[in-house]
Amino acid sequence: MSLAREIPLPRPEPGAHFASAVALDVDxxxxxxxxxxxxxxxxxWSADDGAPARVLRRPGPPEGGAAAAIAPDGETIxxxxxxxxxxxxLFGRVDGRIRRNLPGAGAVIRRLVYSLDxxxxxxxxxxxxVVWSVAxxxxxxxxxxxxxxxxxxxxxxGRAALVGADGMVRLFDARGARLAERSVPPGPGxxxxxxxxxxGREVAIGFADAPRVEIxxxxxxxxxxxxxxxxxxxxDLSRVRWSANGRRxxxxxxxGSRGALHVWPWNGRDRVDPEIGLGIVxxxxxxxxxxxxVALDTGEWMRLDYDDVPATRVPPVxxxxxxxxEEVGVSTDGTIVELPLADGFLRVDLAARRCDRTATRxxxxxxxxxxxxxxxxxxxxxxxxxxxxxxxxGRTLLTLFAHADGRRWAAWTPTGYHTASPGGDALxxxxxxxxxxxxxxxxxxxxxxxxxxxxxxxxxxxxxxxEGEALLGVEREAARAALPPVLRVVSPEEGSRVAGDCVLIxxxxxxxxxxxxxxxxxxxxxxxxxxxxxxxxFRVTPGRTTRVAVPLPPALSIAAGDDGDRIVHVTLHPSxxxxxxxxxxxxxxxxxxxxxxxxxxxxxxxLFVVAHGVSDHADGHLRLRFAHKDALDIAAFFEWRKxxxxxxxxxxxLRTDRHVTRETLREDLEWxxxxxxxxxxxLVFLFGHGISDESGRFVFLTSDVDPSRPLARGFDCRxxxxxxxxxxxxxxxxxxxxxxxxxxxPPDIDPLVNELAAVENGVAVLSATSGRSFSLEGAEWRNGxxxxxxxxxxxxxxxxxxxxxxxxxxxxxxxxxxVELTEGRQVPGTALPTIVRDLAPATRAADSV
Amino acid sequence: VETRxxxxxxxxxxxxxxxxxxxxxxxxAALRPDWxxxxxxxxxxxxxxxxxVRADYVFIDYNMPGEDGLTVAERILSGxxxxxxxxxxxxxxxxxxxxxxxxxxxxxxxxxxxADVAAFLEMGSP
Numbered sequence: 001m002s003l004a005r006e007i008p009l010p011r012p013e014p015g016a017h018f019a020s021a022v023a024l025d026v027d028x029x030x031x032x033x034x035x036x037x038x039x040x041x042x043x044x045w046s047a048d049d050g051a052p053a054r055v056l057r058r059p060g061p062p063e064g065g066a067a068a069a070i071a072p073d074g075e076t077i078x079x080x081x082x083x084x085x086x087x088x089x090l091f092g093r094v095d096g097r098i099r100r101n102l103p104g105a106g107a108v109i110r111r112l113v114y115s116l117d118x119x120x121x122x123x124x125x126x127x128x129x130v131v132w133s134v135a136x137x138x139x140x141x142x143x144x145x146x147x148x149x150x151x152x153x154x155x156x157x158g159r160a161a162l163v164g165a166d167g168m169v170r171l172f173d174a175r176g177a178r179l180a181e182r183s184v185p186p187g188p189g190x191x192x193x194x195x196x197x198x199x200g201r202e203v204a205i206g207f208a209d210a211p212r213v214e215i216x217x218x219x220x221x222x223x224x225x226x227x228x229x230x231x232x233x234x235x236d237l238s239r240v241r242w243s244a245n246g247r248r249x250x251x252x253x254x255x256g257s258r259g260a261l262h263v264w265p266w267n268g269r270d271r272v273d274p275e276i277g278l279g280i281v282x283x284x285x286x287x288x289x290x291x292x293x294v295a296l297d298t299g300e301w302m303r304l305d306y307d308d309v310p311a312t313r314v315p316p317v318x319x320x321x322x323x324x325x326e327e328v329g330v331s332t333d334g335t336i337v338e339l340p341l342a343d344g345f346l347r348v349d350l351a352a353r354r355c356d357r358t359a360t361r362x363x364x365x366x367x368x369x370x371x372x373x374x375x376x377x378x379x380x381x382x383x384x385x386x387x388x389x390x391x392x393x394g395r396t397l398l399t400l401f402a403h404a405d406g407r408r409w410a411a412w413t414p415t416g417y418h419t420a421s422p423g424g425d426a427l428x429x430x431x432x433x434x435x436x437x438x439x440x441x442x443x444x445x446x447x448x449x450x451x452x453x454x455x456x457x458x459x460x461x462x463x464x465x466x467e468g469e470a471l472l473g474v475e476r477e478a479a480r481a482a483l484p485p486v487l488r489v490v491s492p493e494e495g496s497r498v499a500g501d502c503v504l505i506x507x508x509x510x511x512x513x514x515x516x517x518x519x520x521x522x523x524x525x526x527x528x529x530x531x532x533x534x535x536x537x538f539r540v541t542p543g544r545t546t547r548v549a550v551p552l553p554p555a556l557s558i559a560a561g562d563d564g565d566r567i568v569h570v571t572l573h574p575s576x577x578x579x580x581x582x583x584x585x586x587x588x589x590x591x592x593x594x595x596x597x598x599x600x601x602x603x604x605x606x607l608f609v610v611a612h613g614v615s616d617h618a619d620g621h622l623r624l625r626f627a628h629k630d631a632l633d634i635a636a637f638f639e640w641r642k643x644x645x646x647x648x649x650x651x652x653x654l655r656t657d658r659h660v661t662r663e664t665l666r667e668d669l670e671w672x673x674x675x676x677x678x679x680x681x682x683l684v685f686l687f688g689h690g691i692s693d694e695s696g697r698f699v700f701l702t703s704d705v706d707p708s709r710p711l712a713r714g715f716d717c718r719x720x721x722x723x724x725x726x727x728x729x730x731x732x733x734x735x736x737x738x739x740x741x742x743x744x745x746p747p748d749i750d751p752l753v754n755e756l757a758a759v760e761n762g763v764a765v766l767s768a769t770s771g772r773s774f775s776l777e778g779a780e781w782r783n784g785x786x787x788x789x790x791x792x793x794x795x796x797x798x799x800x801x802x803x804x805x806x807x808x809x810x811x812x813x814x815x816x817x818x819v820e821l822t823e824g825r826q827v828p829g830t831a832l833p834t835i836v837r838d839l840a841p842a843t844r845a846a847d848s849v
Numbered sequence: 850v851e852t853r854x855x856x857x858x859x860x861x862x863x864x865x866x867x868x869x870x871x872x873x874x875x876x877x878a879a880l881r882p883d884w885x886x887x888x889x890x891x892x893x894x895x896x897x898x899x900x901x902v903r904a905d906y907v908f909i910d911y912n913m914p915g916e917d918g919l920t921v922a923e924r925i926l927s928g929x930x931x932x933x934x935x936x937x938x939x940x941x942x943x944x945x946x947x948x949x950x951x952x953x954x955x956x957x958x959x960x961x962x963x964a965d966v967a968a969f970l971e972m973g974s975p
Contacts, residue, residue, distance in 0.1 A: 637872075654960045
């Protein structure tokens with residue numbers, strides 16, 4: 001069977017919604033939260049901790065309206081979309097695949113609601129309301145005629161309450177016959193939402209354009225009472241839901257004088273106005289056993305506990321730009337933009353690959369939303385997006401996504417050529433539609449880096465305008481042919497508990513060229529981002545579900561003294577016979593205390609440190625002052641701490657100056673490969689010079705290198721990637737290889753950082769620089785700025801009150817400290833893959849700073 | 850620099866790296882827990898403090914701000930003939946090594962090996 005593959009489209013994928021979340025639902029047991037947003041995705045989350053479980057990509061346009069609901073049993077998710085006449089897609093929750101389609105509703109679907117027994121599914125559309133029998137897809141008769149509805153709700157008896165665009169509320173029995181019909185009581189606003197109390201005795205009505213809620217009788221719709229709205233000025237209450245026990249009523253909408261969400265306890269107590277932050281409440285659901293789920297137009301969602309305090313919160317992922325297009329600062333050539341935030345500006349310099357927060361506007365990027373040469377205009381999109389468009393005809397040339405963390409970003413052309421910060425190529429990728437009945441595939445940009453990571457092209461498009469577009473048109477077909485395979489895990493489901501020392505994983509692979517049954521694809525396995533014993537590779541045929549037994553390494557992620565369950569991430573990554581890496585998938589499993597893997601291998605981890613630093617090169621022009629000392633001090637730190645930390649032993653390979661050669665690097669990486677076991681930690685530090693080329697290749701300049709022929713004696717860092725990929729324990733690399741001095745132009749470190757951190761390599765990276773910039777050293781520090789910050793952080797300045805100093809702590813501290821030391825001239829980069837455990841290279845010493 | 854007090858033998862560690870001093874200090878303390886260990890971050894400080902410390906053994910880094918470690922070692926040996934000096938370094942040029950050997954200075958590599966430290970501390974007075 002051939003798939004109707006569509007032209008790949010670059011789309012953001014920052015791991016959560018970046019546009020307004022317009023639908024929210026939860027299964028009857030309160031295990032899985034489903035959200036759908038105007039970014040075109042539907043997402044499944046763990047209700048317990050907000051962890052992402054699956055992204056569902058519906059057919060049709062990549063963005064726009066979305067409606068979604070999860071069946072009460074939690075197994076199926078119904079997704080309807082923006083295109084009139086498109087079917088309602090029933091996705092399997094576990095594998096994210098479309099299992100079945102229900103015939104189209106004939107209009108754009110605005111809301112989807114399951115009946116409480118899961119047998120019926122209702123669609124509120126821009127036309128008539130449609131109810132299907134889920135089992136056979138037959139339309140269920142509801143006496144609504146052509147009535148356009150705003151909302152529909154079901155009670156336990158199967159009755160339906162419906163709010164019409166005509167301002168009437170109607171009640172239907174389980175067979176669809178009309179029981180009652182009534183106008184809402186006179187007053188401000190228009191009714192737009194309806195919710196049955198759990199016992200069906202009351203119906204709550206929410207209103208748009210006014211802070212108003214009405215309670216009607218659940219038997220005949222007569223008005224019962226009006227919850228007090230004293231002190232609420234402005235805003236509205238367009239969403240209503242009862243708590244699971246019916247003792248609280250939640251209502252929210254556009255924020256007014258007391259916020260966007262309000263709760264009426266049903267015990268006579270005063271109304272509560274929970275603090276949920278900025279944003280419009282777009283959806284509400286009762287949570288089991290208590291509390292509520294709230295979605296906002298910022299794309300975030302949260303779970304309120306019984307005290308109406310957010311217990312779980314999935315925050316917005318896109319930078320929150322304020323103001324309109326005219327507020328965007330743009331440089332003369334358009335390569336620098338400054339975007340207003342609530343507390344300053346986000347400055348993105350594409351040419352320098354820098355992203356910084358600034359307090360004030362800069363003179364080189366004046367506000368106005370148009371480049372100084374008048375060729376380009378910039379248009380902010382949904383959260384974190386900015387588009388560069390041609391001023392004359394509005395054609396998009398480049399799109400930026402800036403993460404809310406203020407560090408990571410990516411910018412891409414319409415074809416997908418891109419430039420990105422370290423870790424930025426994990427923020428977007430290529431969406432590939434498979435026709436109107438199949439879910440779309442998605443390939444993260446990092447997977448396509450070898451072809452599409454082209455900083456030069458991204459800039460050239462801005463400079464050349466339509467000339468660049470001509471180039472990209474030629475590339476389109478070649479780009480499509482280069483698509484790698486896409487793998488999806490279908491079992492076990494996310495969060496499953498593992499009892500043994502082996503887990504059976506089921507998965508599908510879609511063929512790279514869209515032809516089922518094509519050539520074989522190789523599938524490798526990693527656990528927590530690391531290879532497992534024997535490094536098994538499975539050869540599979542695309543289009544069929546394959547099941548493989550994956551042994552779990554002993555003592556995974558077990559820190560000394562930790563007695564809790566552990567989460568392990570099993571990643572399967574496909575590749576083509578010619579070596580192109582495909583889109584992997586990861587399933588997170590709970591490794592219980594009772595599991596064999598946990599019990600068998602509990603032993604204290606060991607630490608392996610490789611530190612190489614070159615100040616004294618054979619070519620005197622490359623001389624540095626402190627690169628060798630950085631390596632010496634790092635080695636001294638771990639030598640000092642070896643009797644105090646969590647590690648059973650510490651092994652150090654230190655090389656400086658003339659002892660840093662291609663051969664010694666290879667020798668020390670082989671030492672890691674041969675010696676490091678699954679529970680161990682390996683840290684690699686490189687200090688000195690490097691050079692890069694346009695293909696993304698990075699060469700570390702060893703002591704004996706000839707800069708005019710770097711490949712003759714330098715160290716090609718593809719060897720570093722390949723070597724560390726095979727190391728079985730946790731691996732982190734610290735790169736300070738762009739030192740200022742001896743080179744006219746700084747090398748580009750980002751492709752190397754992103755490649756190391758790719759899922760199939762699983763290496764955490766802290767880099768002294770990001771993009772094309774030099775790192776600095778100073779006599780006053782007697783180190784490079786990066787090493788000085790690292791040493792301070794390792795010595796206790798990083799992290800919070802805990803004993804362990806983790807890489808994530810170190811990354812945050814090092815970035816802040818280096819920027820401080822260099823007065824903003826050097827900005828470190830970080831890539832910490834989410835599936836890789838957050839290593840703790842050190843613990844806090846009693847005499848730490 | 851702390852004073853020696855009433856303890857047994859004394860060691861002076863001269864290195865501009867705090868972590869290098871801490872690592873060496875820990876190694877010495879593990880071998881000779883009752884010995885007094887003093888620290889100095891550069892050659893000038895080491896020379897002024899040596900009289901107070903009355904060190905029997907001196908570990909000295911080669912690359913330091915101000916005078917290099919071997920020059921400082923020469924000054925120490927010219928003033929205190931009963932002191933043993935070790936040059937602690939990861940990397941040394943042949944010419945420097947020859948000069949050091951002529952002075953009777955011992956080499957200890959970085960990262961430090963406890964066995965090398967132990968062997969040095971077992972050496973008697975010159």
